Every structure is written in C-alpha cells, then in structure tokens.
Amino acid sequence: MSERGETAGKTGASRRALIAVSDKTGVVGFARILSEVGFEIVSTGGTGKALEEAGIPVTKVADVTGSPEMLGGRVKTLHPRVHGAILADRRDPEHVRQLEEHEIVPVDLVCINLYPFEKTVAGGASEDEAIENIDVGGPAMLRAAAKNFHSVTVVPGPEHYEGVLRELEDGEVSLETRRRLALEAFRKTAAYDAAISAWMAEGEPDGEPDGGLLPDSLSLRYEKRLDLRYGENPHQRAAYYSQGGAQHLLSGVRKLQGKDLSFNNLYDVDAARKLLAEFGDEPAAVIIKHANPCGAAVDRRLAGAYRKALDSDPVSAFGGIVALNGELDGELAAEIAEVFTEVLVARSFTPEAREVFGAKPNAVLLEAGDLPRPDAVQKPVTGGLLVQDADVTEDASGYRTVTQKEPTDDLMRDLLFAWRVAKHVKSNAIVLAKEGATVGVGAGQMSRVDSSEIAIKKAGERVRGAVAASDAFFPFADGVEVLAEAGVAAVIEPGGSRRDDEVIAAADRAGVAMVFTGRRHFLH
Structure with missing residues (x-):
C-alpha cells in the first residue's frame, strides 16, 4: 500500500x-x-x-x-x-x-x-x-x-x-x-x-559595488496604504503605496474628517509638507496649488503667517491645500473656512477648530507632525525609475555676495526665505518675497524671463523692495533686468553661467544686490 x-x-x-x-x-x-x-x-x-x-x-x-x-x-x-x-x-x-x-x-x-x-x-x-x-x-x-x-x-x-x-x-x-x-x-x-x-545594504557605504544609495540592481517593496478617490482625472483609478516599512507621507498622519483623498490631494499634501519642513519650528503656513506653492510665509504667530501666505495669491488659493506647522485654533479656522480649501494640514486642531470645519464635512482635515526626510528621491519614467539623493537643506553656508551692493540683514533673511521656497517650485522658478512672505511666484515656464514676468504680475505693487530667488542661474542678463526694472531690491541665484559677468554687471547698473549660492534647485 x-x-x-x-x-x-x-x-x-x-x-x-x-x-x-x-x-x-x-x-x-x-x-x-x-x-x-x-x-x-x-x-x-x-x-x-x-x-x-x-x-x-x-x-x-x-x-x-x-x-x-x-x-x-x-x-x-x-x-x-x-x-x-x-x-x-x-x-x-x-x-x-x-x-x-x-x-x-x-x-x-x-x-x-x-x-x-x-x-x-x-x-x-x-x-x-x-x-x-x-x-x-x-x-x-x-x-x-x-x-x-x-x-x-x-x-x-x-x-x-x-x-x-x-x-x-x-x-x-x-x-x-x-x-x-x-x-x-x-x-x-x-x-x-x-x-x-x-x-543588508544599510551597512554598505555609498559607492560600493551593489551597496549604498545607487546599487547595481534595485529591488523596492511597496505596500498599498490607501485606495484613492480617483487619479489625476476622475476616469483614472489610483492608490497610494508606501515603500516597505519606511516612514512615508502618511506616517503618523490622522485623518479627522472629510471625503476620500484623491491622487492630486496626496501629491499636493506631499509638496505642502516638504516645503513646511524647511521652516523648522518658526510659525509658518503654505498654500499649495497643483504641487506648487502659490503662497508661503513665516511670522511670529501662525495666524499672521497664514494671512501673509493667502495675500500672496488669494485667487490661486481657491481649492488649494493649506498646511500649518502649529495648532489650529477656532479663530484662525474661521478665517481659513472662508476660502474653499480641499485639504487642511496642521500639527493639531483645537475642539473649536474642529467645530468650525464640522460645518464643512467634505473638507479633509489631517493632523500631522514633521514629514520624515528621505535619503533618496525616485521618479518613475516609462518602464523605469530615476533615483537621486534628496536635495539639501539650505542654511546659507557657502553663499557669497557678487555685486557692489551688499544685501541688508533684512534683505538677507528674505533672500534665504525665498530661496527655500524656490527649491519647492517647479522649474523654471522665480519667487518674489518680502517680509517673510511670498508676494509672487512664477513656476514651470520654459523661459526664466517668462517666470519672472509671471511673478512680477502676481506681485503687483508689492514687487517694489521685494527680493527674488531663481532656482537656477540666469543664462542672460535679461531676467535680472526685468526684475530690476520692476523694483526688486536683491536677487539670489546659484551662479555658474558663462555670462555671470554680464548678469552681475546688469545688477550693478540697477543697484540690485546679488547673492550666489553655488548650488541650484531644479524641480522638474
């Protein structure tokens, strides 16, 4: 048998x-x-x-x-x-x-x-x-x-x-x-x-064969975290996946109310939280539209930061994502509720703030702390993946003034603020800022001059005395000339163009202070 x-x-x-x-x-x-x-x-x-x-x-x-x-x-x-x-x-x-x-x-x-x-x-x-x-x-x-x-x-x-x-x-x-x-x-x-x-790779130094950030082969693990309301458009299905057991966009995030999140919601929340992380514990507010900041500001009080961010571009703020790095109280909640906001992110919400938005059940409230900073950034392309180091955090090290005119301490603070925001604006990026707030943003143009003109148009009269940040060098003097003619007082950019001398000379002729950072911040 x-x-x-x-x-x-x-x-x-x-x-x-x-x-x-x-x-x-x-x-x-x-x-x-x-x-x-x-x-x-x-x-x-x-x-x-x-x-x-x-x-x-x-x-x-x-x-x-x-x-x-x-x-x-x-x-x-x-x-x-x-x-x-x-x-x-x-x-x-x-x-x-x-x-x-x-x-x-x-x-x-x-x-x-x-x-x-x-x-x-x-x-x-x-x-x-x-x-x-x-x-x-x-x-x-x-x-x-x-x-x-x-x-x-x-x-x-x-x-x-x-x-x-x-x-x-x-x-x-x-x-x-x-x-x-x-x-x-x-x-x-x-x-x-x-x-x-x-x-096993955690102990391998970068650059070693089959180890570090850019190994010869790459095996990634993603787990579904969330089915999304829809993709970039309503006819597209979508879900959110996180990489393995690592900290991710929704780590430690608690959804308090609102409709299901969509693909675009999460993409914008990611942009908002990454920009907000630039400002540490200084009270800050950012407003994101289509993954670009249409407003960002710092202030002594969170309410002041939000008001300044909203003033940057109140038209574009409609239907955007608002993110705050502090507790939202009832008074500020009432102000924010006056503008249609898809998603509101804050470190915490008081009961009064929850009550205000209880009357707006479709608005998504997310309670979230600091976003973990990744070691690497991955971007999908057809049939593959692009991988790079995460961009650096700016701290003014290595900056140098290249014009005859030195920026004042106040202008330097605004230059650093604008530069940090420009890092999170799609290229070509021009950010105008004044007194710790954006006043005009030009994003995603094929010409840096076009981005400059858009930012100037958004700023209106506020451009006079503002500073400008350019995410990459000016290839010609025309961009700086447009900004100077509008009344910009100081410019921060990476430098490194073959025509840097012409660009610096244009700034000197206009009496504009210019700071070179030595590194660019393209965001494609």
Whole structure:
C-alpha cells in the first residue's frame, strides 16, 4: 500500500495540507475546518504544537521526511519528501509515477507565512537576531507551491483563510483562485527578499559595488496604504503605496474628517509638507496649488503667517491645500473656512477648530507632525525609475555676495526665505518675497524671463523692495533686468553661467544686490 493509502487508512484524510506559520492569527480555526473536510494536517515546530493543543490531529514533518529538525530549527522542510510532494505536477504522468515510486504523498495545500524579519529589525535587533529571522524554508515552500498552482493551493497569509475555506465548501479551490494566490505568494517572497536586501545594504557605504544609495540592481517593496478617490482625472483609478516599512507621507498622519483623498490631494499634501519642513519650528503656513506653492510665509504667530501666505495669491488659493506647522485654533479656522480649501494640514486642531470645519464635512482635515526626510528621491519614467539623493537643506553656508551692493540683514533673511521656497517650485522658478512672505511666484515656464514676468504680475505693487530667488542661474542678463526694472531690491541665484559677468554687471547698473549660492534647485 502506498504512503497516501496508509495515511488515509489512519486518518481518513484524502488530501494533505502543510501548515507552518509565524503569524498564528486564525490558524487553529483554519486548520480545524481543513481537518473536518478531509485534509491530513502536516506541520512543524510551534505551529504543530499549537494545533495539537487545540485538539487537531497533526502529522509531524519529521515523520514525513524521516529526518529530525536540525541546526536549531534551520533545517526542517528542506527535503525531497516535502518539496517533491509540493512540486509534483499532477497533470504529468511521469511526475505521478515518480511520486508512487518514491512513496511520496503529494501536498494539496500549503499554508505558510514567514519569520517576522521586518518586525524584528524594526525593534532594533542585533545582527545575529536579525539573521536568525531570515526565513529560508518558508520562502522555498511558498515559491514551490506558487509555481505548481495547477496542482497546489498556496495560502500566503491569514487574510486568505476565509476565501479558501469558502471555496472548499464547494469541493475545491478554483484554478483562477489558485493562480491569484500564487501571484500573492510571489509578491510576498519578493517583498521579503527586498526587505532583507535593504537591511543588508544599510551597512554598505555609498559607492560600493551593489551597496549604498545607487546599487547595481534595485529591488523596492511597496505596500498599498490607501485606495484613492480617483487619479489625476476622475476616469483614472489610483492608490497610494508606501515603500516597505519606511516612514512615508502618511506616517503618523490622522485623518479627522472629510471625503476620500484623491491622487492630486496626496501629491499636493506631499509638496505642502516638504516645503513646511524647511521652516523648522518658526510659525509658518503654505498654500499649495497643483504641487506648487502659490503662497508661503513665516511670522511670529501662525495666524499672521497664514494671512501673509493667502495675500500672496488669494485667487490661486481657491481649492488649494493649506498646511500649518502649529495648532489650529477656532479663530484662525474661521478665517481659513472662508476660502474653499480641499485639504487642511496642521500639527493639531483645537475642539473649536474642529467645530468650525464640522460645518464643512467634505473638507479633509489631517493632523500631522514633521514629514520624515528621505535619503533618496525616485521618479518613475516609462518602464523605469530615476533615483537621486534628496536635495539639501539650505542654511546659507557657502553663499557669497557678487555685486557692489551688499544685501541688508533684512534683505538677507528674505533672500534665504525665498530661496527655500524656490527649491519647492517647479522649474523654471522665480519667487518674489518680502517680509517673510511670498508676494509672487512664477513656476514651470520654459523661459526664466517668462517666470519672472509671471511673478512680477502676481506681485503687483508689492514687487517694489521685494527680493527674488531663481532656482537656477540666469543664462542672460535679461531676467535680472526685468526684475530690476520692476523694483526688486536683491536677487539670489546659484551662479555658474558663462555670462555671470554680464548678469552681475546688469545688477550693478540697477543697484540690485546679488547673492550666489553655488548650488541650484531644479524641480522638474
């Protein structure tokens, strides 16, 4: 009699399920029902013990392989009687013949979840502890079962138990479901390997082969965090994914009210929070429209910062994203509520502020602290990904005045403020600022002169005595001449043009102070 016949004779089971899980959520109930519908349960270590304690008949893996667990549990399932049983394609007569020849009972269902590697390293584990939580047998069995989905059902997590049991009530799991579960299993193992390689890379210096920020190959893991209301347009579906277990855009963010977020909402929230982070704890407000700041300001009080930011471009502020780096009180909430605002971000909201916006249930309120600064920035392109270091935080180091006229201390403060804002404006970018607030922004033009003229138009009379920041050098003197003619008092730019001398001379003729930073801030 074959081993399958012997097993069936002992247990009454006609099918075999291999169960070995780290996350034991729901596994007892899952295994109990499998046993009741005719599965023999084969299990290992802690999983087998938990099932036996629950009164579920269990066959130990060691009894199947004829070999004990070895090397402190590192070797349990790495055996032909396990992997042959999983990988045998029942459609292939030769595979079936070889199973019978070697008296291997095929496995019909594999339920595996992996050692909690990410949770372990997130808790500050030592290198030895982290390494012991790198699963070897689990991914091998998941991949084997997923590869053989025509013959085997792979169950890669507790979230799939209910669906699998529901189909088993009708006799068997459908091929369509088995294929879908196989895809989920491969995604799990790919993500698991990506997490391990990312951890291993943390100790590699940048520039080393296969290590650092720009390795020879790049494996990224993304998890869905949120289904979005729609994409850039209502006919496009969208979701938000975060990279692995890293801090991300919505880390520590609490949604207090409002409709579901859209693709554009989150893109703008990202732009708002990144710009807000430039100002530290100084009371600051930014207003974002189409990922560009239409207003930004700092002040001694948060309300003052918001008013100055709104004054920058009250027309464009309609339907924008407002972000504050302090607590929103009822008085300021009432002011903000007078302008249609899609999303409002603040570190906290007083009960009075919540009450004000309770009358506007569609407005999204997000309670959020500081945005984590990434080490790298990734931009998708067709069929690939561009990766670069994150841009630097500006602190005036290395700046130099290149004109005869030196900027006053007040002008220098505004120049640094404008330069920080320009870093977050789409290129070509010109930012006009005065007294810690933007007064005109020109964004995304192919010509720097066009950006200058747009910013001047937005500023109106406020341009006189304002400062200007240009995210890259002026290739010709015409941009500076346009700004000087409008009344700009000082300009900050990277420098580095072949015509820097002409640009500086134009500033000197107009009596405009000019500061070179030595680095540019293109944002495409």
